[in-house]
Amino acid sequence: MLKAGIVGLPNYPFCTIEPNLGVVTVPDSRLGQLGGVVKVSNPIPTTIEFLDIAGLVKGASKGEGLGNKFLSHIREVDALVQVVRCFEDEDIVHVSGALDPIRDIEIVNTELVLADLETIGKRMEKISRDVKRGDKHALLEMHLLEKLEPHLNSGKPVNTLGLPLAPDEKTTLRGLFLLTDKPTIFVANVKESELARAEGNPHVQKVREYAQTHHGCETVIVSAQLESDLGDLSDAEAVEYLRELGVKELGVSSLIRGVYHVLGLRTFFTFNEKEVRAWTIHEGTTASRAAGTIHTDFERGFIKAETVSCEDLVKLGSVARARETGHYRIEGRDYVVRDGDVMLFRFNV
Numbered sequence: 001m002l003k004a005g006i007v008g009l010p011n012y013p014f015c016t017i018e019p020n021l022g023v024v025t026v027p028d029s030r031l032g033q034l035g036g037v038v039k040v041s042n043p044i045p046t047t048i049e050f051l052d053i054a055g056l057v058k059g060a061s062k063g064e065g066l067g068n069k070f071l072s073h074i075r076e077v078d079a080l081v082q083v084v085r086c087f088e089d090e091d092i093v094h095v096s097g098a099l100d101p102i103r104d105i106e107i108v109n110t111e112l113v114l115a116d117l118e119t120i121g122k123r124m125e126k127i128s129r130d131v132k133r134g135d136k137h138a139l140l141e142m143h144l145l146e147k148l149e150p151h152l153n154s155g156k157p158v159n160t161l162g163l164p165l166a167p168d169e170k171t172t173l174r175g176l177f178l179l180t181d182k183p184t185i186f187v188a189n190v191k192e193s194e195l196a197r198a199e200g201n202p203h204v205q206k207v208r209e210y211a212q213t214h215h216g217c218e219t220v221i222v223s224a225q226l227e228s229d230l231g232d233l234s235d236a237e238a239v240e241y242l243r244e245l246g247v248k249e250l251g252v253s254s255l256i257r258g259v260y261h262v263l264g265l266r267t268f269f270t271f272n273e274k275e276v277r278a279w280t281i282h283e284g285t286t287a288s289r290a291a292g293t294i295h296t297d298f299e300r301g302f303i304k305a306e307t308v309s310c311e312d313l314v315k316l317g318s319v320a321r322a323r324e325t326g327h328y329r330i331e332g333r334d335y336v337v338r339d340g341d342v343m344l345f346r347f348n349v
Contacts, residue, residue, distance in 0.1 A: 001023070001047065002048055002079075002265070003048075003049040003050070003051055003078055004048065004049070004078065004080070004081050004259045005050075005051045005073065005074055005077030005079070006053060006081045007053050007081070007082055008085075008108065009104050009108065020051070020052040021049060021052075022049070022052070023048075023049050023050075024048060024049075024256055025045040026048055026256055026257070026260055026267070026278070027045075027256060027257065028045060028267060028278055030269070030311075030340060031043045031269070031278050033314045034271065034310055034314065036314075037313055037314055037317060037319075040273065040275060042274060042275040042276065043275070044275050044277040045278050046278040046279055046280045048259060048260065048280070051073065051077055071112075071115050074112070075177050075179065078182065078183075079183040079259055079262055079263050080179075080184045081185055081259065082184060082185075082187065083222075084101045084104055085099065085101065085104065086203035086207060087190050087191045089191070101203050101210075102207070105207070105210060109157065112179040112180050115179055116148075116152055116179055117152050119178060120145050120149055123145060123176065124142065127141055127142060140169070140172065141172050143169075144169050144173060147163060148178075152180070156214075157180030157184075157215065158178050158180045159180060159181050159182065159215070160216065183217075183264075184217050184262070185218055185220065185255070185259060186208075186211040186215075186218070186219040187219070187220050187251075188201070188203070188219055188220070189224050190221060190222070190223050191223060191225065192225050192226035192229070195221070195226060196246035204219070218258055220255045222251030222255060226245075227250065229241075230242075265281070265282060266280075266281050266282070266283050266337065266339040267279065267340065268281060268337050268338075268343055269341070269342045270345075280293070284336060285337050286333060286336060287302070287305040287331050287334070287335040287336075287337055287343070288302040288334070290343065291305065291343075291345040298345050298347050299347075300349055301348045301349035302333050303346040304330050304331065304332060305335065305344065306330060306343065306345075306346070307328070307330075307335070308322045308329065308341075309327070309338070309342070310341070311340060313327070
C-alpha cells in the first residue's frame with residue numbers, strides 16, 4: 001500500500017513525537033453510484049496510508065531533535081504532505097515565536113535539502129574510485145549527481161530540477177531515495193471558525209502562491225482541530241456541525257484526493273453479487289497488471305477484461321443496456337486501464 005508522510009514544524013495540533021500510521025479510505029462518490037446500478041449495497045473503497053511523522057526542528061539534518069530518525073521516517077514514504085500553520089492562537093505557542101508560514105516552509109525545505117546534499121556527497125565519495133577507472137555505471141551516476149548538487153545548493157528540491165533525464169538516469173535517481181525528490185502537497189492549517197472563509201486568509205494565499213511557484217504543487221486547506229473534534233461525533237452530528245460552520249466538505253477528503261493525484265494513482269472498479277469494490281493502480285497500468293492487484297492468478301492466467309466506464313454504466317442504468325448500446329468492451333492484456341473503468345476479468349490457471 002502506498003504511503004504519504006505528514007511533516008511540518010512541531011507547532012500544529014496533531015503533531016506527534018513518535019510517528020502514527022493510519023489507513024484512510026479514498027472518498028469516491030462513483031462507488032455508491034455503481035452499487036446502485038448493480039444492486040449491491042456493500043461498497044469497499046480503496047485506501048491509502050498516512051504516516052504522521054514527528055515534528056521537524058531546525059538543524060534536523062545535523063542531528064537536532066529526532067534528527068536522523070526523523071529523516072529515516074521520511075525516506076519510507078512515497079509522498080510528502082507538508083503542514084503549515086496559518087492561524088494565530090496565543091494558547092498554541094509557535095516553535096519559532098511568531099507566525100510566518102513561508103519561513104516555516106523554508107525551514108523544513110532547508111533541512112530536507114541539506115540531508116539530500118549529504119547523501120549526494122557521500123555517494124560521490126563512494127563511487128569516486130570507480131569513476132577514475134572509467135566504470136560506465138559510476139560515470140553515469142556521477143554525471144547525474146553533478147546535475148543535482150548545484151540545484152540543491154541553490155536551495156531547490158530535486159523534484160523541481162526541470163532538466164530532461166534519460167531513462168537510466170531516472171532509474172539511478174530513484175535508487176538514491178532523496179527526500180526532496182518525493183511528490184509534495186502543502187496543507188494550510190486554519191482554525192475551524194475560519195475554515196469557511198479560509199480562501200481569503202492572507203497566510204493561506206501566501207502558502208498557495210509559494211507552493212505553486214517553488215514546487216509546482218497544490219495546497220489544500222484543512223482545520224486539524226475540526227478533524228479531531230469530528231471524531232467524537234456521529235455521522236449525522238458531523239454533517240450538521242459542518243453545515244453550521246458553512247463547510248461543504250472536510251479538508252481531509254480534499255487532501256486524500258490530492259495525495260492520490262500527486263502519486264499518479266487511478267481507480268478501477270469491480271463488482272459481484274456480494275460487493276462493489278474500488279482498486280488502486282498507477283497511471284499507465286495495463287489490464288493484466290490491474291488484474292494482478294486483485295490476485296496473482298488473475299494476471300498469470302489473464303484471458304480478457306470485460307470493460308465499461310463507470311460514467312457510462314451509471315448513465316445507462318444497467319449492464320444489459322451498456323451491452324446493447326456497445327459501451328461494454330472486450331480488452332486484451334495490454335489495454336491501459338482508465339480511471340473509472342469497471343472491469344470483469346476472465347482468466348484460466
